[in-house]
Amino acid sequence: MSDAKDVKMISVTIEGRTTSVPDGTTIIEAAKTVGVLIPHYCYHPGLPIAGVCRMCLVDVEKFPKLAPACATTVMEGQVVHVHNEKAREARKGVLEFLLINHPLDCPVCDQSGECELQDYTFQEGRAESRYEEPKRFNPVEDFGGDVMYVPNRCILCTRCVRFMDDVAHDPVLNVSERGDRAFIGKAEGHDLTHAWAGNVVDLCPVGALISKDFLNKARAWELDRSASICTGCSQGCNVTVETRDNTVVRLKPRSNTDVNHFYLCEQGRLDYRWINRRDRLDQPQVRVQGTLRSVDWEDALDAAAAALAGRRVTVLASPNSTNESLFLAERIIARQGGAGVFRVSIGGEAPLEGVADLSLRAERAANATGARLLGYRDASEGLASSSADDTLLVLDDVLEGALDERIAALLAGAAHVVHIGTTLPDVIAARVDVALPITNHTEEEGTFTNLRGRVQRFLQARTAPGLARPSWFVLSDLAERLGAGTGAYSAADVFASLAGHHASFAGLSYATLALRGLPVVDAEAHGLTVQMATV
């Protein structure tokens, strides 16, 4: 691509609003810049242009025919009408055509409430059908993976086909047959098992491709939605957490062209049930005469402070801990002496071939990069030496699974063990002196730093169980008691303090991060950036 300054700007007027856009921009994208949404189905900014649904036909002055806004590039001085009678009548015609073979099963369709066919029909379609003939029928088909195909609802926009061909590079879908007998076919012997195949469900503008996992779970309008970050790996895909009655029922990708574009992998999408787990640590507990007993927060925090006071501290942190809580624990280390380590599990990489630098990453944790930038060491690179006088502060590390000898020794050898976590695994319960319940990432506010050093915020999506408190709140209170406080009263305050202490984060704040995030200032120096192939 040439530099921005070399690009010729074109002035167009769309619905009476004049805008200036770079040469080569399509009318549909130019319209967005003046706040005009041109109804469309087959167009998607992440996919090649198909121009087949004919929904985005607009009336361009001096053109003999209506033009597809998705496939027509702007020309100097062009005047475009989106909502005049000619264009509206054409769309009305398309809507009628799309509905003649479409079952009116909205009451039982998962897409209902977030269906573009429903929305546009309601907005400008016919109130009554003129169709008196039988509807075409094709049976439902399991496409494998998490995807079910309901061909009767399909409008043949081919977004799914183009995604699998041009983005996933796994061309298993096709348009089979012709005329109104056409349907989306699947290559014989192949399933939608690609690690990113589930995106076809999001791309489908109607209820033709649906998620088996979400099938019949909830109606779209019953869901509460919050901006969040996927914790499945270090890519840091932006997601929307959707809850019904405080229970997470679905994760959807949230578009961010700097991170995940419009996509989310199957692993990230479907691994959410742990968020709803019921066996949470939901009361502060302190060991009294050999037995863990529930106590109130003040007593528990005092007990934790007493266990830590005057001792070096080894912090064993989960790489899914937030930047805020890692920072506060790091403040305690700075005050008391000691070291911080984390353990991160490793899995296979699964790139989305058609998008640069987007992959299910080997590092299966959201904030290992944040931990490194804040001075924590990867446990696989060796543990800091500790003595029997040290206190072990476990920050939501489950300790289960591969409990290697060194960590077992750490656990057994520490003078005291303080656990700050969402759960209380048996292996810790047996040894812990104080256990403080915290919220998981959907129950609090915070930030993660992805593998490219991009700091991204997430918001609270559900309420905390029992007496659990946000991690930054608990650690802030504890740090205060140990004389390492930062005087913070909110997650934003903690982050501001973090930005003041760590050069990598200098200048960043919740306000500047907003919902798309920003890279740490010295990402390059830390070797976090990729050399993007020039397009």
Added chain:
Amino acid sequence: MGYPHSSHERETPVLSKYFGDPDARTLAGWRARGGYTSLDKALGMDPVEIQNIVKDSGLRGRGGAGFPTGIKWSFMKPDGKTHYLCCNADESEPGTFKDREIMRWTPHALVEGVAIGAHAIYAETAYIYIRGEYSEPIRLMQAAVAEAYASGILGANAMGSGKRVDVHVHRGAGAYICGEETALMNSLEGRRGNPRIKPPFPAVAGLFGQPTTINNVETLAAVPHILREGAEWYQGLGREDNPRSRGTKLFSVCGNIARPGNYEVTMGFPFGEFLNDLCGGALPGREIKAVIPGGSSVPILTREEAENTLMDYEGMVASGTMLGSGGVIVFDDRQDMVKQIARLARFYAHESCAQCSQCREGTAWTTRILERISAGQGNARDFDTLLSIADNMSGKTICVLSDSCATPVVSGLKKFRAEFEAKLGPDHSRGVVPVLLTSNRTVAA
């Protein structure tokens, strides 16, 4: 006509001169009839010179659109890119079978025309895309191309000119839409035969993304004659009062007519004389009721309208129809126009590539309504619905298949409304409907 009957004296056989003459099929026979002299001459000429001769001749595309051939060729500039020529021999328009006869009787005429066309657009490679059902023409074209290679007419040093001309014969798999030029290119590339969005036009990015020209068989077959006889000769053929349609045109005549077959007449020939004298008029005891003059996609004419029409691009437009591919379909008084139009609509519904919403759904919906009316279960609302659907289907899609389905419906309803009305039954709007388009789909258990 030349085959199976000899030409009528009012015909002007240029392309059809050797129809029915098996000797013209061989290279030796074709050479004996003056073949390949034009190619020999053309290979020594500058492409622009050839383009100008074709421009001056007034030759226009014979596939249906009627775009001036010389101007189309002049879009191809010597830009260093690989250029392609595609010869559209898909001839899928119902009622059209003129290209078939050109390929059956004079395959070398087409090879010569294709080779000249390739040179005229700076292309070294040409493809002849032949409709899959045309087994005999495919066999003959392959034999002619093989002969031409064997004798050095085609290949790295075509006719000793030092220029490379390669011609490939490609067999289609049987889809109406592959006669649409961009669908044809997709099909040639091995993709599904779906029309492409224009722009980019083929002259900019066509076959394999390279500048491409697509010409009909009849167009290319006329070129050697023009080079041999001169642009002025071709200019001289046609009615005097219309300088825009020149030369001869092959018409394929089928249906309820005494002598069906291919006829070659000069542009602007009177349609009445054509039907009644050349083609022998209606069958004994019958009367012609309607005529589709240019393949199934053009508006239907009544007999009176047809008899007052001149057979060239402008003459047809003046009568509210189009010259199209020159496929003349004749209906006599026995024919049920509702059934005939329903049959046409069903064809388009079957052949729609399924890309554009209007075409995919509209062609099928139109068919269902027409077949319901035809079965005696129509109601008064259907006419308005049909016209409204036709309007929604016209001028809004990537290619014109959708418009082609709407055209006979609109003209049929306008001109033969009484026949439609006579079919209306009691109002069965919610009753049992005997017509159901079902999916051909089979699902593995």
